[in-house]
Amino acid sequence: METVLIYGLVYSATLALIAVGFSLTFGVSRIANFSLGGIYVFAGYVPWLLMQKLGVAYPLAAVLSIILSAGLGWLIYWAMLWRVRGFLLAEVIGTFAIGIAILESIRGMGLVGFGAKLPPFAEGSVRVGELMIDYQRIFVVIVAVVVVAALWFFTHRTRMGRGFRAIAQNEMTALSFGVHSNRVAAFSMAAGSVLMAIAALTLLPLGLVRVDNGYEVLVIALTVGIVGGLESTAGIILASFLIGFIQILTAMYLGTHWVMVVYLVALVIMLAVRPSGLLGKSKELEERV
Numbered sequence: 001m002e003t004v005l006i007y008g009l010v011y012s013a014t015l016a017l018i019a020v021g022f023s024l025t026f027g028v029s030r031i032a033n034f035s036l037g038g039i040y041v042f043a044g045y046v047p048w049l050l051m052q053k054l055g056v057a058y059p060l061a062a063v064l065s066i067i068l069s070a071g072l073g074w075l076i077y078w079a080m081l082w083r084v085r086g087f088l089l090a091e092v093i094g095t096f097a098i099g100i101a102i103l104e105s106i107r108g109m110g111l112v113g114f115g116a117k118l119p120p121f122a123e124g125s126v127r128v129g130e131l132m133i134d135y136q137r138i139f140v141v142i143v144a145v146v147v148v149a150a151l152w153f154f155t156h157r158t159r160m161g162r163g164f165r166a167i168a169q170n171e172m173t174a175l176s177f178g179v180h181s182n183r184v185a186a187f188s189m190a191a192g193s194v195l196m197a198i199a200a201l202t203l204l205p206l207g208l209v210r211v212d213n214g215y216e217v218l219v220i221a222l223t224v225g226i227v228g229g230l231e232s233t234a235g236i237i238l239a240s241f242l243i244g245f246i247q248i249l250t251a252m253y254l255g256t257h258w259v260m261v262v263y264l265v266a267l268v269i270m271l272a273v274r275p276s277g278l279l280g281k282s283k284e285l286e287e288r289v
Contacts, residue, residue, distance in 0.1 A: 002129045004248055010137045012244030013144035014203060018217055019224035019236050020147060021195030027231035028164045029185035031085065034095040035076055036196045037218035038102030043069045043197035044209040045106050048116040058119055066197045073193030077186040085185065103214045116209040118201070136205055143202045147195065151233060164188060223263040227270045229280025238278055242266075 018040075025033045046068055047061035056064070076098055084090035122135035155161040163184050196217075204213070228239030247262050270277065 003131060004245065004252070006128055006131055006133060008241075008245040008248045010133075010140055011248055012241045013141040015220060015224050015244050016237055016240035017140070017144050017147065017199040017202060018196075019221045019228070019240065020151065020233065021192040021199065022221040023225050023228075023230055023233060023236045024151065024195060025188045025192035026225065027233075028188035029085070031077075031081060031185065031189070032088070032092050032095070032230075033073075033076075033189060033192055034092055034218060035099035035102065036192065036221060037214035037216075038099035038106075039069055039072060039193050039196050040200045040217045041106055041111075041209065041211060041214040042072065042102055043200035044118060044204040044213070045109075045111055045116065047201070048118060048209055052116075062201050065201065066194055069193045069197035070190040073189040073191075074186055077182075077189040081189070082182055082185070085182075099214065099218070103211050107211045111209065111211055114208060115211075118205045118209060120205040121202075140202055140206075143198065147198060148233065148237065151195075160184075160187065219260075219263055223267045226277055227266050229277030232277065232279040235277050235279030 022033060022036055025031055025036075043065045046065040047056075047058060050056040050061040050064065051058060076095070080094050080098070081091060084094060120134070120136040121139050125132045125134040126138070127133075153161075155164055164187075199217075207213075224236060224239045224243060227243065228235030228237070243262060243266055246266075247259050250258050250262055274280075
């Protein structure tokens with residue numbers, strides 16, 4: 001039971017970190033940003049490249065990675081998305097194509113085989129009950145809590161955050177009060193990219209920086225977002241805990257090769273039972289017809 005609780009908490013925090021950026025962008029601008037998988041790997045590859053090729057210290061390389069990821073999200077919006085905004089299929093295809101282009105470009109630059117390795121923020125481990133937990137996994141939980149708290153403060157206590165909420169609730173009314181829709185949407189793309197970069201810098205030290213991570217992250221973000229409700233931060237947190245603990249139990253009793261199936265089963269069940277998600281506010285089918 002102790003193992004389930006501790007590792008379930010760590011894995012739930014991992015899922016929340018991955019999904020919150022996707023949820024923020026969709027919740028504000030209704031843009032399903034499928035390029036975030038590419039941005040995740042980009043955010044991990046940049047500091048490794050800076051350290052290996054230019055000898056940049058890791059803290060500075062990590063900050064530069066976050067800044068460049070924000071700029072990339074901003075650029076994606078103004079280079080393509082603002083032209084097709086409102087056409088969901090075009091948004092999905094366009095952002096998915098950009099994400100694949102980023103991932104395959106990184107692969108072409110030499111990130112193949114065993115990939116790269118980012119240093120952990122802290123070496124060592126601590127005993128929790130009968131388990132030894134490394135500091136990096138504890139740091140994952142701390143960062144997840146800080147990110148969610150900071151996101152709540154930003155959206156409820158800052159002018160730009162209130163603009164986010166206004167656009168999310170009713171874009172036409174927000175426009176009549178002087179909120180610039182495109183600027184807010186572009187900023188939400190940048191903010192979602194920053195959150196994904198933070199997730200990458202926090203999670204990738206636990207493994208390797210691989211191109212395939214981008215595809216896995218996209219599946220996780222989409223599943224957690226749909227189960228919890230794409231526009232609901234509270235729903236994302238709830239879905240992260242549910243899926244995280246279910247996956248830990250699945251790995252313990254059925255085997256790790258069944259873990260990915262949990263995502264697919266959760267996705268299918270939620271779409272069949274409640275398409276808007278656990279705490280989503282999107283209208284149900286019977287309300288739309």
